[in-house]
Amino acid sequence: MKRGLEGPPPEERPTPAGRRNKQGIRIDPEIEATHDPRRTVISVLVEHEPGVLAEASGLFSRRQFNIESLTVGPTTADDRARITLVVEEPDPGIDQIKKQLRKLVPVISVRELASDAMRRELALVKVDAERPDQVAAVADMYDAKTVDSSPETATFEITGARQKIDAAIETFGQFGIREISRTGTTALARGTDETAGRDPATAVSSADAANQSHEYTQTPTDD
Amino acid sequence: MSERAASVTPTEEQHDDQTTTDADESGDDGAASSDAETTPTPVTTGAESVIRALENAGVEYAFGVQGGAIMPVYDALYDSDIYHITMAHEQGASHAADAYGIVSGEPGVCLATSGPGATNLVTGIADADMDSDPMIALTGQVPTEFVGNDAFQETDTIGVTTPVTKDNTFSTDPDRVGTDVSEAFALAGEGRPGPTLVDLPKDVTNGETDREPDGPRVPDTYEVQERADAEIVAAAAERVENAARPIMLLGGGVIKGEASEACRAFATEHEIPVVTTMPGIGSFPEDHELAMEMAGMHGTGFANMAVTHCDTMIAVGTRFDDRLTGGIETFAPDAEIIHVDIDPAEISKNIHADYPLVGDAATVVDQLGEAVDASPEAKKWRAQCQQWKSDYSMAYDAPEDEPVRPEFIVEALDEATSDRAVVTTGVGQHQMWACQYWTYTEPRTWVSSHGLGTMGYGLPAAIGARVAAADDQEVVCIDGDGSFLMTLQGLSVAVRENLDITVVVLNNEYIGMVRQWQDAFFEGRHSASDYGWMPEFDKLAEAFGAQGFRIDDYDDVADAVTEALAYDGPSVIDAHIDPQANVYPMVPSGGDNGQFALTEDQL
Numbered sequence A: 001m002k003r004g005l006e007g008p009p010p011e012e013r014p015t016p017a018g019r020r021n022k023q024g025i026r027i028d029p030e031i032e033a034t035h036d037p038r039r040t041v042i043s044v045l046v047e048h049e050p051g052v053l054a055e056a057s058g059l060f061s062r063r064q065f066n067i068e069s070l071t072v073g074p075t076t077a078d079d080r081a082r083i084t085l086v087v088e089e090p091d092p093g094i095d096q097i098k099k100q101l102r103k104l105v106p107v108i109s110v111r112e113l114a115s116d117a118m119r120r121e122l123a124l125v126k127v128d129a130e131r132p133d134q135v136a137a138v139a140d141m142y143d144a145k146t147v148d149s150s151p152e153t154a155t156f157e158i159t160g161a162r163q164k165i166d167a168a169i170e171t172f173g174q175f176g177i178r179e180i181s182r183t184g185t186t187a188l189a190r191g192t193d194e195t196a197g198r199d200p201a202t203a204v205s206s207a208d209a210a211n212q213s214h215e216y217t218q219t220p221t222d223d
Numbered sequence B: 001m002s003e004r005a006a007s008v009t010p011t012e013e014q015h016d017d018q019t020t021t022d023a024d025e026s027g028d029d030g031a032a033s034s035d036a037e038t039t040p041t042p043v044t045t046g047a048e049s050v051i052r053a054l055e056n057a058g059v060e061y062a063f064g065v066q067g068g069a070i071m072p073v074y075d076a077l078y079d080s081d082i083y084h085i086t087m088a089h090e091q092g093a094s095h096a097a098d099a100y101g102i103v104s105g106e107p108g109v110c111l112a113t114s115g116p117g118a119t120n121l122v123t124g125i126a127d128a129d130m131d132s133d134p135m136i137a138l139t140g141q142v143p144t145e146f147v148g149n150d151a152f153q154e155t156d157t158i159g160v161t162t163p164v165t166k167d168n169t170f171s172t173d174p175d176r177v178g179t180d181v182s183e184a185f186a187l188a189g190e191g192r193p194g195p196t197l198v199d200l201p202k203d204v205t206n207g208e209t210d211r212e213p214d215g216p217r218v219p220d221t222y223e224v225q226e227r228a229d230a231e232i233v234a235a236a237a238e239r240v241e242n243a244a245r246p247i248m249l250l251g252g253g254v255i256k257g258e259a260s261e262a263c264r265a266f267a268t269e270h271e272i273p274v275v276t277t278m279p280g281i282g283s284f285p286e287d288h289e290l291a292m293e294m295a296g297m298h299g300t301g302f303a304n305m306a307v308t309h310c311d312t313m314i315a316v317g318t319r320f321d322d323r324l325t326g327g328i329e330t331f332a333p334d335a336e337i338i339h340v341d342i343d344p345a346e347i348s349k350n351i352h353a354d355y356p357l358v359g360d361a362a363t364v365v366d367q368l369g370e371a372v373d374a375s376p377e378a379k380k381w382r383a384q385c386q387q388w389k390s391d392y393s394m395a396y397d398a399p400e401d402e403p404v405r406p407e408f409i410v411e412a413l414d415e416a417t418s419d420r421a422v423v424t425t426g427v428g429q430h431q432m433w434a435c436q437y438w439t440y441t442e443p444r445t446w447v448s449s450h451g452l453g454t455m456g457y458g459l460p461a462a463i464g465a466r467v468a469a470a471d472d473q474e475v476v477c478i479d480g481d482g483s484f485l486m487t488l489q490g491l492s493v494a495v496r497e498n499l500d501i502t503v504v505v506l507n508n509e510y511i512g513m514v515r516q517w518q519d520a521f522f523e524g525r526h527s528a529s530d531y532g533w534m535p536e537f538d539k540l541a542e543a544f545g546a547q548g549f550r551i552d553d554y555d556d557v558a559d560a561v562t563e564a565l566a567y568d569g570p571s572v573i574d575a576h577i578d579p580q581a582n583v584y585p586m587v588p589s590g591g592d593n594g595q596f597a598l599t600e601d602q603l
């Protein structure tokens, strides 16, 4: 006895030739519409209230976005704090991050910084000081400031772009690094450009616009 | 449901401290509340301010369970006109509030004490969050000085609920707590709706204050865009005009955004076939010629054919859930997508939008309607859609001498009720049959757990829906045996409040949807899905004081349905159905919508 529904079975049905990629974009054979991850800085102005950092960072873990670094600190207004995030994601991911952050009620504004924004991080590097002269020479090379020294060790403070700090740490490596501690990146837009002013819930984000025209911008990775 | 006087609409003056302080201070003036124009007694505690905030927002009902940390709020509720329905479990309170929000369009309110009360609410909160339902949860909390010390019945409610609420607030100040509640209420319903929560430490609600709460207003940082960008609207309109195979895909946002009218007008004017998502059921009348009904995993074959072969999709208020899209690669692969949504974060989240239209669904669909000058020429396409409707019709056979088919019972109930009847469900096969074999024609008549898929949703949702629905709207809960067993203690509430609801348990003595998947994908190994120890639900209903009915074969159906619906109060039909019945069509997880299986061997 027949059971179930009628109609042509799957193999007798027409199937369209088109396909989408994993990002839900129709595959246009002319254009390779895949987005490679890029590193970018997002500045978020938030109400300075308990829980706001947990809310922002919780959003990242829940949505499986990878945070490269996150710093937070006060601003000129007592009731505002600034969160600076460095993320590495493909364009649609960066776009989602901005939109999802914008949705949080304590978030005042979200801005992706231009590639020429000023970005700094700080590192404390504790090295073996068996060859003090050579250590001092390397410190000089990277503008590192001595913050502590003992017969066995020297500790330096280095500020600058990520690459500079990476390079300094690598060079210090020859003496033997005991410990390092790094902050994440903090950043501000250049000149009169506002880092995170009030912006309305944007109708079309930059990535949406780029998706539409299939133009993808590649921003330099750092300073 | 007992008749209640319309709630007192507070006057403007009560926001003014001057006016309220000179109100009479004799505490025994209970009669004053009979006059709607009388200035309400000034608040004296944080808890009173909480209740005043709810009253100001027009709240008529609240669902909850008492407890230590929430007691001050309940004490203030004692003097209020808000009708409180005590639930048998807090999960029921959050589901009832959720369903109340769906049916009424106004945020439903639920209350619970700290710790276990709050955690019991969480499933319902998460459910409302996934479905963007307006809801507000008020939770008691241990006194501020104990917070963080693992005090008795302390839970980090804010921490636990942050990922599943639209917003939550820990109240710290008796002067401010009422305003916190007002804001939470406003936020729950504004823009893309969702659940909000206010955590209320006992010292804050017990604390003295004479501050009347501010009226319901969303915080300044929350902005919603109403109208879509005119240029993109124009481009989208041109796309519609040139479409050869257009469809509209209507999601839950159409119902939340009161955009059903606008969508119906647009579709009928331009003769565009309409598919809905599961949360979008009711946004377009399923008996209309253009209706292609629900698409997705258990959507109709014709809906999935239309979705797969369209060249232009006007998607309104949908988040492109994977149960709808199947595999992303094969979802509407030829279609340019016009996506209307109030939440910018939904645009291009799962499916790339070629025409992103951010704004209020009704407003934007009207904008689009004004911009489209000529209807698309899609006569052939419409004929094709009709052909698919007959090729893949939702028929089933029901031989008299075999166990009762669940589809038959769903259809019998549909026929016996009005178009405005509200259906609630649990989660499983029965939920899918309730989608497929009931003909929905009105928004806010389909109440189900879509995004979270919460078994046990049906009965508490029926309670919330009953309270929100008009008297002449029947409320029917189509439940599964496994789902019903999860929250059936709510029957005690339905009996106490004499709520006229009809529960139909499609009893297959399995957690059927799991059994179906085990048959299809796990070689029929029924690990923990055989529920052969089910109670007799009709007798259980009677033990609760409800009316019980039983269906064993086709002869029983008509009488049971008629009598249960006619019974003025809660009734339960224990409907013993074909235990082997399965739900088809089916698109396996991540599969191609156009390749839906009609039988198990096509999987």
Ligand SMILES: Cc1ncc(C[n+]2csc(CCOP(=O)(O)OP(=O)(O)O)c2C)c(N)n1
Binding pocket: B426, B427, B428, B429, B430, B431, B453, B454, B455, B456, B479, B480, B481, B482, B483, B484, B506, B508, B510, B511, B512, B513, B514
């Ligand atoms: C709270 C919860 N636990 C588990 C599941 C997983 N699940 C989905 S459907 C289903 C079976 C439901 O059985 P029943 O309510 O009897 O309905 P039927 O499928 O038999 O109609 C289960 C266990 C769920 N959705 N929700």
